[in-house]
Amino acid sequence: MMTRRFFLNSGVAALTFLSLAGRMGFARAAAQAFEVTHTEEEWKKILNADQFAVLRKAATERPGSSPLLNEHRRGTFGCAGCQLDLFDSTTKFESGTGWPSFWKPLDNAVLSDKDTSYGMIRTAVNCRRCGGHLGHVFDDGPKPTGLRYCMNGTAMTFKPIAA
Numbered sequence: 479m480m481t482r483r484f485f486l487n488s489g490v491a492a493l494t495f496l497s498l499a500g501r502m503g504f505a506r507a508a509a510q511a512f513e514v515t516h517t518e519e520e521w522k523k524i525l526n527a528d529q530f531a532v533l534r535k536a537a538t539e540r541p542g543s544s545p546l547l548n549e550h551r552r553g554t555f556g557c558a559g560c561q562l563d564l565f566d567s568t569t570k571f572e573s574g575t576g577w578p579s580f581w582k583p584l585d586n587a588v589l590s591d592k593d594t595s596y597g598m599i600r601t602a603v604n605c606r607r608c609g610g611h612l613g614h615v616f617d618d619g620p621k622p623t624g625l626r627y628c629m630n631g632t633a634m635t636f637k638p639i640a641a
Contacts, residue, residue, distance in 0.1 A: 544631020
């Protein structure tokens, strides 16, 4: 018999499955062979708690919480997990989303993966060298690419260019 409780329980089950399937997609990406690898315990020693949650568990930092959001000097944004250079500061723009945004990564810096967590279909962006979760890419960015790489600032470092 189709009752309201049946539909509610079915909806909860479907959302749970979608969330787990999305996380399993990240786990598949994290299980790939990368140049830089560590055990979970080693990552916990290398990264602070926020970095570990984002880079290794695909969490998202609170919008507006990263100091890199307001970083406007000339330089390079890199992976906090392995220090691979990811984005040149000339590709950073103000998206108004609360996360550092870029319209293009450096060549051979990032990988993308389908993310179906939370009942959404998005494209996750990971570091090419260590597989760390950086954020997501969307197709609502500025020219010339039309892309918005919406990155977690805690997943990145910044190296300014000396004047």
